[in-house]
Amino acid sequence: xxxxxxxxxxxxxxxxxxxxxxxxxxxxxxxxxxxxxxxxxxxxxxxxxxxxxxxxxxxxxxxxxxxxxxxxxxxxxxxxxxxxxxxxxxxxxxxxxxxxxxxxxxxxxxxxxxxxxxxxxxxxxxxxxxxxxxxxxxxxxxxxxxxxxxxxxxxxxxxxxxxxxxxxxxxxxxxxxxxxxxxxxxxxxxxxxxxxxxxxxxxxxxxxxxxxxxxxxxxxxxxxxxxxxxxxxxxxxxxxxxxxxxx
Amino acid sequence: xxxxxxxxxxxxxxxxxxxxxxxxxxxxxxxxxxxxxxxxxxxxxxxxxxxxxxxxxxxxxxxxxxxxxxxxxxxxxxxxxxxxxxxxxxxxxxxxxxxxxxxxxxxxxxxxxxxxxxxxxxxxxxxxxxxxxxxxxxxxxxxxxxxxxxxxxxxxxxxxxxxxxxxxxxxxxxxxxxxxxxxxxxxxxxxxxxxxxxxxxxxxxxxxxxxxxxxxxxxxxxxxxxxxxxxxxxxxxxxxxxxxxxxxxxxxxxxxxxxxxxxxxxxxxxxxxxxxxxxxxxxxxxxxxxxxxxxxxxxxxxxxxxxxxxxx
Numbered sequence: 001x002x003x004x005x006x007x008x009x010x011x012x013x014x015x016x017x018x019x020x021x022x023x024x025x026x027x028x029x030x031x032x033x034x035x036x037x038x039x040x041x042x043x044x045x046x047x048x049x050x051x052x053x054x055x056x057x058x059x060x061x062x063x064x065x066x067x068x069x070x071x072x073x074x075x076x077x078x079x080x081x082x083x084x085x086x087x088x089x090x091x092x093x094x095x096x097x098x099x100x101x102x103x104x105x106x107x108x109x110x111x112x113x114x115x116x117x118x119x120x121x122x123x124x125x126x127x128x129x130x131x132x133x134x135x136x137x138x139x140x141x142x143x144x145x146x147x148x149x150x151x152x153x154x155x156x157x158x159x160x161x162x163x164x165x166x167x168x169x170x171x172x173x174x175x176x177x178x179x180x181x182x183x184x185x186x187x188x189x190x191x192x193x194x195x196x197x198x199x200x201x202x203x204x205x206x207x208x209x210x211x212x213x214x215x216x217x218x219x220x221x222x223x224x225x226x227x228x229x230x231x232x233x234x235x236x237x238x239x240x241x242x243x244x245x246x247x
Numbered sequence: 248x249x250x251x252x253x254x255x256x257x258x259x260x261x262x263x264x265x266x267x268x269x270x271x272x273x274x275x276x277x278x279x280x281x282x283x284x285x286x287x288x289x290x291x292x293x294x295x296x297x298x299x300x301x302x303x304x305x306x307x308x309x310x311x312x313x314x315x316x317x318x319x320x321x322x323x324x325x326x327x328x329x330x331x332x333x334x335x336x337x338x339x340x341x342x343x344x345x346x347x348x349x350x351x352x353x354x355x356x357x358x359x360x361x362x363x364x365x366x367x368x369x370x371x372x373x374x375x376x377x378x379x380x381x382x383x384x385x386x387x388x389x390x391x392x393x394x395x396x397x398x399x400x401x402x403x404x405x406x407x408x409x410x411x412x413x414x415x416x417x418x419x420x421x422x423x424x425x426x427x428x429x430x431x432x433x434x435x436x437x438x439x440x441x442x443x444x445x446x447x448x449x450x451x452x453x454x455x456x457x458x459x460x461x462x463x464x465x466x467x468x469x470x471x472x473x474x475x476x477x478x479x480x481x482x483x484x485x486x487x488x489x490x491x492x493x494x495x496x497x498x499x500x501x502x503x504x505x506x507x508x509x510x511x512x513x514x515x516x517x518x519x520x521x522x523x524x525x526x527x528x529x530x531x532x533x534x535x536x537x538x539x540x541x542x543x544x545x546x547x548x549x550x551x552x553x554x555x556x557x558x559x
Contacts, residue, residue: 050452050453052449052452052453072452072455072456072457073455074455075455076453076454076455077455079453080453081453083449083450083453086446086447086449086450087447088311088445088446088447089311089312089313089554090313090445090495090500091499091500092442092445092446092499092500092501093499096442096499096500096501097446100439100442100443100446100454101454103439103440103443103454103455103456104454104455106439111503149450152454153453156454156455
């Protein structure tokens with residue numbers, strides 16, 4: 001059974017459709033990048049996949065179930081989502097923030113179980129942030145904080161991981177580190193979908209690509225097919241020989 | 248060791264109670280005054296302070312906004328306006344109708360501020376404060392208009408609006424205390440949802456929380472606590488703003504410890520403020536609301552400065 005199956009998805013903010021008749025599916029182990037020009041619907045797509053944005057036509061199925069009919073707590077156990085930036089004025093520690101990933105599993109009335117603690121520790125080990133578990137998330141660099149929210153998503157133990165621009169604002173070291181981490185997670189059987197800004201990053205482990213080219217048009221397939229230089233050039237509106245495109 | 252630092256809350260609370268029981272020209276000498284005048288007044292200050300501290304912690308968490316509190320959001324003004332309306336229409340202060348009306352006033356004003364702030368698109372901290380100030384100012388003007396035209400009865404009501412703990416009916420105190428305790432209990436049980444909301448509604452949604460539902464729940468709890476506090480002591484500002492900021496330095500930001508600590512801290516703060524108001528300026532007596540504004544307004548300015556600096 002696919003972790004995610006999208007069929008005939010259509011959505012618009014105004015009269016013109018942003019996403020039109022979009023269909024694709026992700027299986028456990030798939031690592032998909034979502035590319036396309038600004039405003040072409042990449043971030044909107046992720047929010048439609050989790051039901052955070054409502055009002056789309058067509059169907060989104062998570063683990064075989066229509067997303068609109070999934071109860072909130074179960075939704076968080078099926079799909080985890082990492083926003084491009086999460087900020088708070090309050091000094092939550094890294095551990096507290098990651099533990100909140102257990103919200104849907106811990107129930108409201110109890111404290112955290114040892115099992116919740118173990119899941120959080122494991123997620124912090126996996127993302128390499130265990131060494132600042134006690135620090136406030138507001139004292140971390142942008143890249144470190146991004147890793148904290150990825151760890152929070154991992155602590156949810158969902159089978160589908162969605163990330164909105166996980167590498168924007170980050171330097172090359174963090175970019176490659178985060179892409180390697182996501183590829184490793186896909187290798188362990190998670191289905192991963194990440195909105196990216198640079199086509200070159202897709203080479204770091206993605207096996208599927210979804211390319212939006214504006215006005216609802218898209219192509220979906222393997223990285224080699226979908227992200228060929230001429231297709232990227234057309235989607236982004238740059239010359240095919242642009243040095244910005246991957247060779 | 249970690250747990251020992253929380254002992255500071257009962258200690259501060261006990262000190263504030265002693266201060267409140269001892270403050271006044273008669274000192275410790277007159278047992279009658281302590282038991283019949285100061286004790287009920289201390290209990291009233293504790294209940295009002297706990298309600299406002301609790302409401303402040305809930306608003307600051309659920310709105311992810313460190314500048315919010317029942318005074319600034321217009322919650323207190325809404326409750327006060329409803330209370331004044333009830334007094335003038337002859338509704339008994341102990342009747343369920345009175346408490347329902349005061350709650351409705353609080354909830355209506357809060358949602359109006361929230362809705363106005365949302366009109367600007369993305370909810371920003373500054374927009375929420377501005378909307379709250381506008382709603383408060385309008386409701387205060389309505390109250391003043393009503394009081395001016397009410398004639399003879401308006402003098403005692405004027406003191407109610409200023410925020411004072413002069414003559415508290417035991418029945419009102421008991422009903423309000425129960426409302427505040429129940430609101431606090433429910434909020435404490437849902438501490439994790441409040442923490443998730445403090446990371447923003449988008450994050451909360453994806454952690455398995457329904458942000459719209461939690462917002463209404465925590466608004467309801469905060470408005471219930473605020474309206475119960477207003478029913479006792481009128482408009483008293485800044486307790487809800489200051490207390491969570493102060494106790495957060497000891498408890499950290501998680502609602503699990505913050506919510507009960509804010510209630511205890513608010514109780515201690517208002518008991519001390521009320522005692523200061525009736526002893527430092529003796530023989531005249533300053534309403535607790537005025538004492539809190541004298542201390543709280545500079546605190547708010549400092550907070551504004553700190554918040555704006557943090558963003559640049």
